[in-house]
Amino acid sequence: MQKIKLNATNWSSVLDFYNALLAALGAPEGHGRNINALVDSMIYGGINKIDPPYTVEIRGAASLSPKLRDEIKFEIGLLLKARDQAYAPDGGDVQLEFDTDL
Secondary structure, three states: OEEEEEEOOOOOOHHHHHHHHHHHHOOOOOOOOOHHHHHHHHHHOOOOOOOOOEEEEEEOHHHOOHHHHHHHHHHHHHHHHHHHHOOOOOOOOOOEEEEEOO
C-alpha cells in the first residue's frame, strides 16, 4: 500500500493539516479545506492525483498543542467513519489507513 508521509512538526492549526494532506495527495487548486471536501476526494476519489489505496503517515506531532492534536484526531476519525460506510468503485472496501504519532 502506498504511503503518504506528512511531517506535523511545524503545524499550528488544523488548516496546516489540511494544506499538507491535500498537497501530498495532489489535490486541485481550490479544493475545500473542510471534512466534507476531504471525504469527497479521499473516500469517493477521482479528484486528487492520488486515490486509495494508501496509508497517511503523520509524524512529528509530539510538539503540537493538545488541542490541535485532538482536532486532527477528530478529523481523522470522521474520515475513517466515512471510509467504513463507503464502497470503493470496484465494490470492495475503501483502502485508506492512518498511521500517526498523535
